[in-house]
Amino acid sequence: MTGREPSSTVATAVDVAGLHVRFGTVEAVAGVDLRAEPGQALALLGRNGAGKSTTMRVLAGVVPPSEGRVEVAGHDVRAEPLEAKRVVGYCPDVGGLVPRATPWEHLQLSARLRRLDGWEARGRALLEQFDLGAVAHRVTAGFSHGMGRRLSVVLAALHEPEVLLLDEPFDGVDPLGVEATFGVIEDARARGAGVLVSTHLRDLAVQVCAEVAVLRGGVRLATVSAEFMTGDEGARAYRALLA
Template sequence: MSSGGVEVTGLRVRFGPVEAVAGVDLRVEPGQALALLGRNGAGKSTTMRVLAGVVPPSAGTARVAGYDVRAAPLEAKRMVGYCPDVGGLVPRATPWEHLQLSARLRRLTGWEERGRLLLEQLDLGGVAHRVTAGFSHGMSRRLSVVLAALHEPAVLLLDEPFDGVDPIGVEATFGVIEDARARGAAVLVSTHLRDLAVQVCAEVAVLRGGTRTATVPAGFMSGDEGARAYRALLA
């Protein structure tokens, strides 16, 4: 792939004797949103961490925006906005200080207005100068989405962005995903919430035991029929 998108081929990740990812293939085109669905331990978060440059692949290839995460790690990381499934925030820092740090690390200029708009969009404008130590889990999730989206990355990786988030926050996160798609970013959303995944993503990839069992149109996973199809893929 010469530019844009996400391409994963034969990805394997081992932690000692445990193979967390056992040969995953994925492709997300620019302007597309793909959901990773599966139970805990299916390999969703590990796959996301490889693409974000947090965990090295044991075998296979992973490319983001045309860069191999192993051969060109710094270039790949610059292309990615990553919302991890847990952690990533400094308890004694405010949301605005988090944005300042992110902007400094990425050498962004003129980011302040976008930062304010994202905080307002994710209903965090009123707590922009409050330390995150007292934030609820849902508030922390929303701030992680803001930080991932701040620099308008070519690849947006959101790992469990809806976990503990109320319906208003979910809609706001949908808006961030749609905005990213509209400007041509490839979006990968990892979640165990099937009903939300099919609302915001065009395709769904189901992982089980570290392998991909299927990639299907989101409509295939909708409603009661979709729930039955999902359960069958996890069986």
């Protein structure tokens, strides 16, 4: 086993109530409520500056909440920061890679930090799935943006987390990478993990997530079914929400 099995006693994968995040006088998130069940994929959809990435950073334990309740797999991110981080796999929207390290060295470091045993076969399979096997021992400094995004998803998924957080995983990624990311999300859902996908790409969000939370200006405007956001009618509904 490479990671923890999703706990059958955890009723909610992600539970956020009244989340506020302030940076000085700037309120990046202004009272967001979110809920994702085990086995569910929820999309955070919105334009740049909507508060999507800040919300994901709070869930990942990178940024502290200024106000509100934030729990992942039953762990409060403020009261139990280490426990919360252990159950999360996080693909940040930018950064996170060491330019002078290879993909395989990134996997080794992640496995060591998480004290994983028997991770090598899964690591190789993920690299092949994301078409990174041929560059597994090449430093990431020369990687394209899309290659870096694909590696970030691999690192987030390696330990089979109970909560998978993917922030802009499709940005600059080719169709093969999109398909591989869809596979990781479906695998996580099948294991009973909760998945949050932050993106500004409505068409991809509705393909892989059952529900969509639309954010604007740090506020959640609505949470609707993916079906509601599909096709031309969905595009019109999305534009109306952001108007």
